[in-house]
Amino acid sequence: MTTKTTTSVNSPFVTDLQIDKNALPKHIAIIMDGNRRWAKARGLKPGDGHRAGAENLQNIVNYCRDIGIKNITVYALSTENWRKRSLEEVKGIFGLLLEIVRDKREEYTRSGIRFFVLGNFQAFPFKVKRAIKKMLDIVLDKERIKFNVALNYGGRDEIVHAVQNIIKDKVPANKVDEELISRYLYTSGQPDPDLIIRPGGEFRLSNFLLWQMSYAELFFTDILWPDFTPKELEKAIFWYQQRDRRLGK
Numbered sequence: 001m002t003t004k005t006t007t008s009v010n011s012p013f014v015t016d017l018q019i020d021k022n023a024l025p026k027h028i029a030i031i032m033d034g035n036r037r038w039a040k041a042r043g044l045k046p047g048d049g050h051r052a053g054a055e056n057l058q059n060i061v062n063y064c065r066d067i068g069i070k071n072i073t074v075y076a077l078s079t080e081n082w083r084k085r086s087l088e089e090v091k092g093i094f095g096l097l098l099e100i101v102r103d104k105r106e107e108y109t110r111s112g113i114r115f116f117v118l119g120n121f122q123a124f125p126f127k128v129k130r131a132i133k134k135m136l137d138i139v140l141d142k143e144r145i146k147f148n149v150a151l152n153y154g155g156r157d158e159i160v161h162a163v164q165n166i167i168k169d170k171v172p173a174n175k176v177d178e179e180l181i182s183r184y185l186y187t188s189g190q191p192d193p194d195l196i197i198r199p200g201g202e203f204r205l206s207n208f209l210l211w212q213m214s215y216a217e218l219f220f221t222d223i224l225w226p227d228f229t230p231k232e233l234e235k236a237i238f239w240y241q242q243r244d245r246r247l248g249k
Contacts, residue, residue, distance in 0.1 A: 018238070019067070019234060019237055019238055019241065020241055021067065021068060023241050024067065024068055024069055024237065025069065025193075025194035025195040025237065025240055026069075026070055026071060026191045026194055027069075027070070027071035027072070027073070027190065027191045027192065027193045027194055027195075028064065028069055028071070028072050028073075028193065028194070028195050028196075028197065028233075028237075029072070029073040029074070029075075029193040029195070029196045029197070029208070029209055029212075029213070029216070030060070030072070030073070030074045030075065030196070030197045030198075030199075031075045031196070031197070031198040031199075031200075031205075031206060031208055032053055032057065032074055032075060032076065032199070032225045033198060033199055033200030033201075033202055033224075033225055034049075034053075034199055034200035034201070034223075034224030034225045034226070034227075035049035035050045035052065035053040035224070035225055035226060036049050036050075037049070037200070037224055038052060038053075038224040038225070038226045038227065039052070046089050046092070047088075047089065047092035049226065050089075050092060050093055050096055051092075051096060052226035053225045053226045054096045054099075054100065055226075056225065056226050056227075056228065056229070057074060058100075058104075059229065059230055060072070060228070060230060060233060061113060061145070061147055062111075063230035063233060064145060064233075065111065065112065065113060065144050065145040069145060070144075070145055070146065070191075071145065071146045071148070071190050071191060071193075072145060072146070072147055072148065073118065073148035073149075073150060073187070073193065073209065074148070074149055074150065075150045075153065075206070075208050076093075076097075076149050076150055076151055077093060077119075077150070077151045077152060077153070078150075078152075078153060078154055078206065078207065078208075079119070079152055079153060079154040079157055079207075080154070080207075094124065094125060094128050097128060097131075097132075097151070098127065098128060098131050101115070101131040101132055101134070101135040102131055104135075105134070105135055105138060108135075108138065108147075109138055109140060111144070112140055112142050112143055112144030112145065113144065113145055113147050114138070114140055114143045114145065114146050114147065115135045115136060115138065115147050115149070116136070116146060116147065116148045116149070116186075117132055117136065117148070117149055117150075117151055117186075118148050118149070118150040118151070118153050118158070118186035118187065119150050119151045119152040119153030119154075119157075119158075119186065120152050120153075120157075120161075121151050121152060123152055124151075124152070146190060148186075148187065148190075150208070150209075153186075153208075154207045155205075155207045155208055155209055155210030155211065156207060156210065157207075158185055158186055158210075158211070159181075159185075159210065159211055161184075162181055162184035162185050163181075163184075165184050166180070166181070166184055181211070182211070182212075185211060185212070187209075187212055192212040192213070192214065192215070192216065193209060193212055193213055193216045194216060194217065194240070194245075195216060195217050195219060195236065195237070195240045196208075196209070196213055196216045196217070196218050196219070197219045197220075197221070197228075197233070197236050198218075198219070198220050198221070199221050199222075199223050199224060199225045199227075199228040199232075200221075200222075200223075200224055200225060201220075201221075201222040201224075202220075203220055205218075215245075217240050217243050217245070219236045219239060219240065221236070
């Protein structure tokens with residue numbers, strides 16, 4: 001009989017739910033959905049919802065680091081979102097992004113959070129690009145978690161980008177396989193997500209990590225992203241641990 005060992009870590013985010021710390025997902029990916037609806041329900045502006053979502057994100061990342069999750073990816077801004085939303089809203093999102101990459105650099109360095117960007121951030125304003133590059137250049141003495149933020153990102157666009165680079169590198173057709181394509185994706189060197197979570201009540205993938213999610217468990221909830229607390233994430237992890245993961249076998 002196998003004995004499960006439950007989480008017991010010094011973190012303000014951990015609750016008493018019985019999670020098996022030996023069976024944690026290696027990589028959790030989250031489609032952060034519901035910021036604007038959260039704000040509208042409270043009579044607030046969309047920017048207030050995005051700020052609440054950004055504050056919640058920091059709690060989720062810290063929680064994942066504390067319990068031993070090694071990789072987390074969040075869908076922050078799709079290729080479609082930042083082109084279709086109002087200029088005021090996009091400016092607000094860029095302002096929040098600047099705050100994160102400027103204000104969190106020292107904290108991330110100290111606490112072992114390695115920051116990555118998935119997507120083409122070169123299209124962003126110069127101030128934003130410069131701040132992101134500085135964040136990406138951080139060298140950690142001890143990495144505890146990889147934190148990927150998908151910005152100006154689309155799953156199909158990522159695959160097209162990978163194929164273009166494979167062609168550019170003149171890789172022979174008989175050398176192209178799944179492993180090689182994975183090396184050309186933004187998540188190169190990281191495990192595929194085991195658990196993908198979508199708060200906000202929608203039941204679609206929205207062009208997110210289409211290649212990487214082949215065998216991921218998909219967890220949907222009506223809770224809007226700003227209210228998706230670490231306690232709610234624990235419920236998703238517990239649900240994940242009850243799944244019979246055959247991985248195509």
